[in-house]
Amino acid sequence: MTGTTGSMTLGGHFTYFITIFLMMAGLFIVVARGNLIKKLVGLGIFQTSVYLLYIAPGKLVGGTAPILDDAYTVYSNPLPHVLILTAIVVGVATLALGLALVVRIREAYDSIEEDEILVIAESAQAAGIEE
Numbered sequence: 001m002t003g004t005t006g007s008m009t010l011g012g013h014f015t016y017f018i019t020i021f022l023m024m025a026g027l028f029i030v031v032a033r034g035n036l037i038k039k040l041v042g043l044g045i046f047q048t049s050v051y052l053l054y055i056a057p058g059k060l061v062g063g064t065a066p067i068l069d070d071a072y073t074v075y076s077n078p079l080p081h082v083l084i085l086t087a088i089v090v091g092v093a094t095l096a097l098g099l100a101l102v103v104r105i106r107e108a109y110d111s112i113e114e115d116e117i118l119v120i121a122e123s124a125q126a127a128g129i130e131e
Helices: 010-032 038-059 079-109 114-126
Strands: none
Touching: 010 038, 038 079, 079 114
């Protein structure tokens, strides 16, 4: 078989392996770490894997920008790039909000470790102190 579908090898799926690795690493950091900053870093890694997942198939080999010309017949789809640009803006806003919340939590509980915050909140609730 000759053509684009028959010649796909393991190297042709390299971006998908990297995407899965980044996705699992980001998810692991979010779930396994108690530090709120580390959770935000894990969320950023996870978001990066989603960007890669959308960008990788958006470029065609031999494709050009979608400007109509008789010299070109294969065009790359610009929609994934536009969507990822929007996702990057949303990701930066989410990270900024998360960091602002971590600052407020640090001011209120004097810690950014999840376990310590839960102990402080439970002891305050048991003592009848409103937060």
